[in-house]
Amino acid sequence: MELANVLHMTGGIGDSSYARNSLFQQKVMLMTKSITDEAISALYRSLSNGETICIAELGCSSGPNTFLPVSQLIKTIREECTSNGQQLPEFHVFLSDLPGNDFNTIFRLLPTFHEDLKKQNMRSGDGLFDPSYCFVAGVAASTSPSSVLKAYSKQYERDFATFLKYRSEELVKGGRMVLTIPCRENEHQLSNACRFMLEPLAITLKDLVTEESIEEEKVDSFNVPVYSPSPAEIKYIVEKEGSFTIDLLKTLEHQMDSCEGYNEAQSVRAIVQPLLIRHFGDDNKLMDVVFNKCRDIYANSMAKEKNIFTNVVVSLIKF
Amino acid sequence: MELANVLHMTGGIGDSSYARNSLFQQKVMLMTKSITDEAISALYRSLSNGETICIAELGCSSGPNTFLPVSQLIKTIREECTSNGQQLPEFHVFLSDLPGNDFNTIFRLLPTFHEDLKKQNMRSGDGLFDPSYCFVAGVAASTSPSSVLKAYSKQYERDFATFLKYRSEELVKGGRMVLTIPCRENEHQLSNACRFMLEPLAITLKDLVTEESIEEEKVDSFNVPVYSPSPAEIKYIVEKEGSFTIDLLKTLEHQMDSCEGYNEAQSVRAIVQPLLIRHFGDDNKLMDVVFNKCRDIYANSMAKEKNIFTNVVVSLIKF
Numbered sequence: 268m269e270l271a272n273v274l275h276m277t278g279g280i281g282d283s284s285y286a287r288n289s290l291f292q293q294k295v296m297l298m299t300k301s302i303t304d305e306a307i308s309a310l311y312r313s314l315s316n317g318e319t320i321c322i323a324e325l326g327c328s329s330g331p332n333t334f335l336p337v338s339q340l341i342k343t344i345r346e347e348c349t350s351n352g353q354q355l356p357e358f359h360v361f362l363s364d365l366p367g368n369d370f371n372t373i374f375r376l377l378p379t380f381h382e383d384l385k386k387q388n389m390r391s392g393d394g395l396f397d398p399s400y401c402f403v404a405g406v407a408a409s410t411s412p413s414s415v416l417k418a419y420s421k422q423y424e425r426d427f428a429t430f431l432k433y434r435s436e437e438l439v440k441g442g443r444m445v446l447t448i449p450c451r452e453n454e455h456q457l458s459n460a461c462r463f464m465l466e467p468l469a470i471t472l473k474d475l476v477t478e479e480s481i482e483e484e485k486v487d488s489f490n491v492p493v494y495s496p497s498p499a500e501i502k503y504i505v506e507k508e509g510s511f512t513i514d515l516l517k518t519l520e521h522q523m524d525s526c527e528g529y530n531e532a533q534s535v536r537a538i539v540q541p542l543l544i545r546h547f548g549d550d551n552k553l554m555d556v557v558f559n560k561c562r563d564i565y566a567n568s569m570a571k572e573k574n575i576f577t578n579v580v581v582s583l584i585k586f
Numbered sequence: 587m588e589l590a591n592v593l594h595m596t597g598g599i600g601d602s603s604y605a606r607n608s609l610f611q612q613k614v615m616l617m618t619k620s621i622t623d624e625a626i627s628a629l630y631r632s633l634s635n636g637e638t639i640c641i642a643e644l645g646c647s648s649g650p651n652t653f654l655p656v657s658q659l660i661k662t663i664r665e666e667c668t669s670n671g672q673q674l675p676e677f678h679v680f681l682s683d684l685p686g687n688d689f690n691t692i693f694r695l696l697p698t699f700h701e702d703l704k705k706q707n708m709r710s711g712d713g714l715f716d717p718s719y720c721f722v723a724g725v726a727a728s729t730s731p732s733s734v735l736k737a738y739s740k741q742y743e744r745d746f747a748t749f750l751k752y753r754s755e756e757l758v759k760g761g762r763m764v765l766t767i768p769c770r771e772n773e774h775q776l777s778n779a780c781r782f783m784l785e786p787l788a789i790t791l792k793d794l795v796t797e798e799s800i801e802e803e804k805v806d807s808f809n810v811p812v813y814s815p816s817p818a819e820i821k822y823i824v825e826k827e828g829s830f831t832i833d834l835l836k837t838l839e840h841q842m843d844s845c846e847g848y849n850e851a852q853s854v855r856a857i858v859q860p861l862l863i864r865h866f867g868d869d870n871k872l873m874d875v876v877f878n879k880c881r882d883i884y885a886n887s888m889a890k891e892k893n894i895f896t897n898v899v900v901s902l903i904k905f
Contacts, residue, residue: 278690361723366696370689371597374726377685404680404723407693 276328277537278369283554285537286330286372288530291523291576293332298519299447299580303336304343306443306514306582311344311356313441319357320344323437325408325446327362329369334380337362341401342387358401366407367541373405423494427501428508435510438585444511450518450579451497458495463523463574464535465491467564471557480556481547489546491539498579511583523574531569532562595647596856597688602873605649605691607849607856610842610895612651617838618766618899622655623662625762625833625901630663630675632760638676639663642756644727646681648688653699656681660720661706677720685726686860692724742813746820747827754829757904763830769837769898770816777814782842782893783854784810786883790876799875800866808865810858817898830902842893850888851881 276285311320322340327333337360348355362373384401434444451458472486496504498518505511523531536558547553568574595604630639641659646652656679667674681692703720753763770777791805815823817837824830842850855877866872887893 366693368693370693370724374685374687374689374724377726402725404725405689405693406721406723407696 275365275367275369275541276330277540278329278372280330280372283533283536283540284330285328285369288533288537289328289330289332291521291534292328293335295447295519295521295578296332296335298521299445299578300339302515302517302580302582303340303445306445307340307343308347309514310441310443311347314356316353317356319359321359321361323361323363323406325363325434327364327368327373329364329372331376333362333373334376334383337403338380338383338387341384355400360401360403361406362403363406363408368407370405370407377403420494420500423496424500424504427496427504431505431508431510435585440585442585443514444583444585445580446583447578447580448501449495450501450577451495452518452577454497454499459574459576460495461493463565463568463576464531465493467561467568468535468539468557470564471560474560475557480553485547489543491542496579501579501581505581505583509586511585513581514584515580515582517580519578519580521576521578523569523576530562531565531574532558535561594684594686594688594860595649596859597648597691599649599691602852602855602859603649604647604688604856607852608647608649608651610840610853611647612654614766614838614840614897615651615654617840618764618897619658621834621836621899621901622659622764625764626659626662627666628833629760629762630666633675635672636675638678640678640680642680642682642725644682644753646683646687646692648683648691650695652681652692653695653702656722657699657702657706660703674719679720679722680725681722682725682727687726689724689726696722739813739819742815743819743823746815746823750824750827750829754904759904761904762833763902763904764899765902766897766899767820768814769820769896770814771837771896773816773818778893778895779814780812782884782887782895783850784812786880786887787854787858787876789883790879793879794876799872804866808862810861815898820898820900824900824902828905830904832900833903834899834901836899838897838899840895840897842888842895849881850884850893851877854880 276289277283278285280286307320307322314320322337324333324336341358344358345355347353362370364370380403381401438444449458449460468491472481472489475481476483476486498516502513502516505513536554540554543554543557544550595608596602597604599605626639626641633639641656643652643655660677663677664674666672681689683689699722700720757763768777768779787810791800791808794800795802795805817835821832821835824832855873859873862873862876863869
């Protein structure tokens with residue numbers, strides 16, 4: 268199976284699913300709300316009345332988080348419209364993720380999303396929102412699997428520049444793109460995402476080698492295709508690539524254990540399990556063992572120090 | 587669960603899946619090829635060079651059949667372009683079905699589709715086809731479940747007119763829509779689809795009541811939401827609704843047992859099983875019993891007479 272089909276959050280709506288273990292990501296989305304709101308408001312004010320607004324959500328995953336940013340953006344535009352006495356524009360929403368993403372769960376949540384859009388609008392007392400104004404489609408994105416695996420600084424620069432180039436071809440002049448990227452604070456250290464989330468997984472896998480539950484060479488050949496750039500790297504690549512101007516670039520800190528009901532082991536599991544299954548086999552018992560061990564390490568780590576994660580948010584305007 | 591989420595072909599790529607039991611539908615698609623080809627060629631010739639062609643496949647299901655019509659249409663346009671020395675336009679393809687459809691299988695087949703597009707083009711010796719010219723998105727359509735269940739002639743007229751009205755709003759002036767609809771030959775008889783495909787299922791369910799495997803009232807309350815119009819009804823409704831002019835309307839006959847490797851019981855199962863499961867419970871053993879019995883009835887029926895099915899194909903142009 269191609270990595271593009273494996274690299275996805277855990278589907279469905281079960282206990283281990285991303286849909287039920289993505290409070291952390293939700294919190295980050297809420298933290299970036301003011302930035303995406305500002306971007307779409309500025310875009311809206313630059314349009315003629317009646318123009319359609321196209322929104323693409325890149326890496327939409329599957330679950331309630333899929334609809335959160337879109338729902339917020341539509342609400343923001345509606346408020347702009349209400350205060351200016353303008354008619355709501357039509358929205359074309361493209362929910363995009365890798366082909367292995369659970370799009371079925373997304374489509375089954377669509378009626379709820381439309382109901383929520385209606386309610387969100389009724390509450391403000393200015394009439395009904397007609398969901399037919401909001402056309403939603405799912406789009407399977409492509410990736411370059413081999414390059415993802417060879418992730419290191421130079422490779423990241425090339426990949427991110429390519430990403431910017433293709434997105435710029437899809438955007439109209441003046442179009443906006445807001446990216447939220449887990450990052451390292453500077454060039455000289457590992458990202459906290461690696462330190463707090465992936466190192467415990469590495470320790471667990473090595474423990475299981477010692478216990479002879481899994482083979483050492485299997486663990487040595489296991490990679491999680493993640494690279495965390497620093498804010499300076501992002502700025503450098505965007506400016507060098509040249510399709511976008513940076514409207515805003517800032518880092519946001521977020522404490523991992525501050526979400527109520529948050530379960531770190533389950534959250535990491537929802538992200539990493541499809542990769543583990545591909546490499547170590549579809550063994551649910553082994554997965555339980557791995558993430559039970561991880562859970563203990565996470566608990567210890569959180570008791571010792573605050574697990575703070577850093578994201579860089581960059582709001583871009585197409586030249 | 588809403589009927590809109592249940593009313594779908596059997597997902598996945600397993601033995602009972604629609605993906606592996608849709609030779610019959612494929613044959614019908616191939617029979618209508620010349621009509622859809624003619625429609626898209628006429629549309630293409632009416633465009634200025636460089637305009638994007640949007641194609642929506644309504645009821646795309648999941649499996650190889652999903653990509654067959656799109657692939658054919660693109661090939662037809664490419665041949666037009668080659669013979670006129672014009673550049674290939676960009677295609678926006680919207681694959682649409684009810685929310686319960688297995689879109690995951692579609693997205694996982696996308697890389698194969700893109701590869702096939704490339705090969706299809708290479709063979710003709712005029713260079714590579716760049717798949718980025720073909721943007722594909724999945725769209726979950728909506729339905730009105732209660733009205734589907736109350737399907738009878740008057741209701742069908744209302745539903746079909748509503749369908750035409752909404753589609754006409756989505757199409758540009760001069761836009762084309764080709765519909766293929768299983769039909770009755772005239773107003774005075776049941777459709778062959780009912781007679782050959784659904785009556786054996788009804789007989790089987792009644793047998794199982796006699797054997798006390800299922801309850802009589804359960805069977806009495808089971809409905810398959812299907813209505814087969816006659817060609818005259820289609821013509822009448824299209825003209826009365828008034829958004830489209832009829833470019834062509836014809837019936838196509840197709841013998842059921844003429845597809846090599848075709849398994850009627852499995853084909854009906856791929857369509858009806860989700861409805862049966864919803865009504866009688868998720869009992870795989872019962873489903874096996876039902877469709878094994880059906881298989882015998884189908885075999886008898888095909889030995890006695892030719893199982894000929896009639897479809898009406900109507901090619902419409904938006905006023």
